[in-house]
Amino acid sequence: MIRYNKNLDITLKWIEKTFNEDGGSSAYYSPLLGWSKPYPETTGYLITTLLNAYEFKNVEKYRQLAIKAGRWLLKIQNNDGSFSGGLYNKNKTNPPSVFNTGQIIDGLVELSNFDQNDCWLNAAEKSAIWLSENVKSDGTWAVGNYQNSFNPSYYSQVTWPMLRVWEKTNNNLIKEKAIKTLSLICKKTSNNGEILDWGFKPNEPAFTHTIAYTLRGIIESAIILDRWDDFGCFTEKAIDKFYRLSELKNGALPGSFSKGWVGDSSYSCLTGNVQIAICLMRYESLFSDLRLVNASCKLVDYVNSKQKKVGTLVGAVGGSYPIWGKYMFLRYPNWAAKYHADAIMLLIKRLELERKNNV
Amino acid sequence: MYKIALLAGYNNSWTSLMVAEKLRLSGNKPKIIIIAYPLTIKRLKTVIKNRGIESIKNYLFKIKKLNRKDLLVEQELKSIGINSPSIKKWAKKNNVKFIETNNINSKKAIEAIKTINPDFTAYTGGGIIKEKFIDAANNSIINAHSGKMPEIRGMNALEWSILLNIPTGITTHFIDKGIDTGNIIDWKEIKPMDGDNLDSLRQKIVLEGCNNLVSNIKKLISGKITSKKESSDKLSRQCFVVSPALEEIANLKLNP
Numbered sequence: 332m333i334r335y336n337k338n339l340d341i342t343l344k345w346i347e348k349t350f351n352e353d354g355g356s357s358a359y360y361s362p363l364l365g366w367s368k369p370y371p372e373t374t375g376y377l378i379t380t381l382l383n384a385y386e387f388k389n390v391e392k393y394r395q396l397a398i399k400a401g402r403w404l405l406k407i408q409n410n411d412g413s414f415s416g417g418l419y420n421k422n423k424t425n426p427p428s429v430f431n432t433g434q435i436i437d438g439l440v441e442l443s444n445f446d447q448n449d450c451w452l453n454a455a456e457k458s459a460i461w462l463s464e465n466v467k468s469d470g471t472w473a474v475g476n477y478q479n480s481f482n483p484s485y486y487s488q489v490t491w492p493m494l495r496v497w498e499k500t501n502n503n504l505i506k507e508k509a510i511k512t513l514s515l516i517c518k519k520t521s522n523n524g525e526i527l528d529w530g531f532k533p534n535e536p537a538f539t540h541t542i543a544y545t546l547r548g549i550i551e552s553a554i555i556l557d558r559w560d561d562f563g564c565f566t567e568k569a570i571d572k573f574y575r576l577s578e579l580k581n582g583a584l585p586g587s588f589s590k591g592w593v594g595d596s597s598y599s600c601l602t603g604n605v606q607i608a609i610c611l612m613r614y615e616s617l618f619s620d621l622r623l624v625n626a627s628c629k630l631v632d633y634v635n636s637k638q639k640k641v642g643t644l645v646g647a648v649g650g651s652y653p654i655w656g657k658y659m660f661l662r663y664p665n666w667a668a669k670y671h672a673d674a675i676m677l678l679i680k681r682l683e684l685e686r687k688n689n690v
Numbered sequence: 691m692y693k694i695a696l697l698a699g700y701n702n703s704w705t706s707l708m709v710a711e712k713l714r715l716s717g718n719k720p721k722i723i724i725i726a727y728p729l730t731i732k733r734l735k736t737v738i739k740n741r742g743i744e745s746i747k748n749y750l751f752k753i754k755k756l757n758r759k760d761l762l763v764e765q766e767l768k769s770i771g772i773n774s775p776s777i778k779k780w781a782k783k784n785n786v787k788f789i790e791t792n793n794i795n796s797k798k799a800i801e802a803i804k805t806i807n808p809d810f811t812a813y814t815g816g817g818i819i820k821e822k823f824i825d826a827a828n829n830s831i832i833n834a835h836s837g838k839m840p841e842i843r844g845m846n847a848l849e850w851s852i853l854l855n856i857p858t859g860i861t862t863h864f865i866d867k868g869i870d871t872g873n874i875i876d877w878k879e880i881k882p883m884d885g886d887n888l889d890s891l892r893q894k895i896v897l898e899g900c901n902n903l904v905s906n907i908k909k910l911i912s913g914k915i916t917s918k919k920e921s922s923d924k925l926s927r928q929c930f931v932v933s934p935a936l937e938e939i940a941n942l943k944l945n946p
Contacts, residue, residue, distance in 0.1 A: 334935070571927075578930035620927060621853050621936065628933035682935055689943045 338635045339675040342668050343384050343393070345646030346377065349665040350396060354403030358418055359662040360647060368418040371407060372431035373666045374400050375414075378438030380669045382445050387676050394445055401442045404435055405454055412457035413475065429465070429475035432458050433489030440495045452499055459496040462489065463508040470515035477531065484516045484529040485541045487548025494555040513552050516545070517565040523592065524568025536587040536595060538658050539603025546570065546610045559617065570614050573607050577626040582633030586651060586658055598656025601637060601648050602667040604630045605674040612677050624681055631674050638671070639663075692911050695808040695827065696720040697794065699815025700727055702775040704760040705900055706814040708767055710780060712904040713812065718911065722787045722806045723777055726794035726816035759889070762897040795820040803827045810907050813865060821867045831865040832907060834899035836892070838877060839863055840920040843870035844929035848892050849940045853932070858882060858891065860899045862906040864917055869928050873917035876906050887945050
């Protein structure tokens with residue numbers, strides 16, 4: 332799978348570049364403004380990517396970088412276990428954020444698999460307890476939302492890391508609260524497969540980025556709980572829709588969707604494309620069908636074709652294509668590179684398995 | 691006397707010519723041939739808008755590659771003295787009416803097929819057919835699909851049969867408004883032989899497809915066979931163009 336390895340290598344190099352001396356990763360690079368401040372949220376889930384890369388490539392420096400990032404996150408964790416939202420500013424502490432805390436938990440749990448120190452899981456559990464204690468009886472969060480009291484459906488991407496902590500600690504409070512939120516999200520599924528509130532704001536078009544967060548969170552939560560028929564099944568219509576769209580659009584999905592699956596094709600959200608590829612592959616890991624892998628190839632191939640290959644930005648993946656598209660206008664976010672690397676690693680593993688099993 | 695129509699995707703098509711000639715030899719010469727060129731400026735613009743200019747390069751490359759699939763058909767026709775693939779020439783020589791259109795679903799094509807009021811219509815190309823045309827053709831359009839239905843529906847049927855471990859061969863079926871969802875007339879398995887690769891197997895399947903299309907029309911006319919609808923819950927995901935990574939694996943599976 333040489334064609335994919337080349338792209339993976341330059342993406343990983345770009346990811347390395349995003350990290351500063353302290354261990355935080357800059358949220359994005361802007362050709363006009365340069366590197367942004369470090370972003371705790373995405374530094375958190377980049378740890379998982381680095382540790383996957385360490386395993387995949389057998390390169391120790393990725394594990395070391397992941398540990399360095401983890402240490403930085405522990406330093407900035409709030410006393411109540413939460414993490415603050417927004418970009419890191421040592422002179423100002425932002426309010427705690429439900430979503431960002433969830434993504435950091437993901438990295439901390441992953442670190443506990445690769446480093447013997449108890450500090451990772453302890454910190455992750457503390458964060459998960461903060462999240463659990465703040466879940467109201469209806470499954471919503473009163474504090475730490477990105478938009479006032481709006482609880483988006485992509486909070487399934489928070490229930491997933493919560494359940495990862497439960498898997499390791501058996502803390503049933505965490506499981507109970509994650510299920511409460513997950514149930515609420517699944518109830519928002521429409522007959523056509525759309526899930527209400529899967530965008531940043533209510534009643535506005537949703538980027539494929541947050542749509543994929545929603546689907547992935549539900550899929551992974553259902554896998555951990557081993558309750559596909561209670562939760563995972565709610566993603567099936569959307570998965571099928573994205574399968575067809577990925578094929579029909581040859582990997583260039585519309586950047587966002589309004590109600591009724593009305594796509595905005597004036598741009599493509601590159602991170603959303605590769606995140607959807609991951610969703611298709613994770614679904615396929617349960618219901619084996621190479622057709623879904625084919626659609627994932629189209630999505631990844633499209634993003635590969637738009638990745639920077641020359642100049643100072645080699646390896647960077649834009650928020651949108653064209654770069655002036657509505658998602659992360661004129662910026663190269665670190666999470667686009669993260670999901671690009673994640674998708675390629677997953678795809679190579681799947682293709683290698685197919686090759687091994689049949690040849 | 692049964693009325694047969696033939697649909698073709700371009701003029702110099704060995705496969706369309708093969709079906710026309712075999713129909714003639716079986717005593718069921720087509721009453722009309724409709725040549726619908728699916729490559730129009732409007733279509734090109736839509737493809738570029740949706741898929742980018744690279745897709746045109748890929749498409750042209752595919753056409754070049756697909757031309758190889760009718761090699762055995764060409765050889766067989768040449769062996770019986772037909773040396774030009776032109777359908778128009780063949781139609782003139784055999785006194786068969788033909789019309790040309792940029793769109794199989796155009797008024798012109800619909801009127802033409804209505805006038806003939808066909809009992810059976812052999813599909814050998816011309817793009818995606820919409821319900822209006824299917825109705826105008828009395829739901830009589832028959833296609834030879836290079837895969838087992840309902841398991842394999844859509845594009846690159848041979849590659850998908852290999853990738854999904856489904857027997858390779860030809861399904862003859864009626865065309866309805868869905869993608870390869872119409873009533874099934876016949877299935878014929880064509881097993882790969884030692885040394886076969888995707889191209890060589892495809893050539894055999896295409897040749898057999900032409901033969902089966904004609905022989906099944908003959909059987910339908912004589913009432914020897916009927917068609918059968920598959921229940922919708924048996925329908926599998928539609929297949930699309932195989933990506934380069936999976937095409938590599940399909941080739942390896944066929945010829946490790």
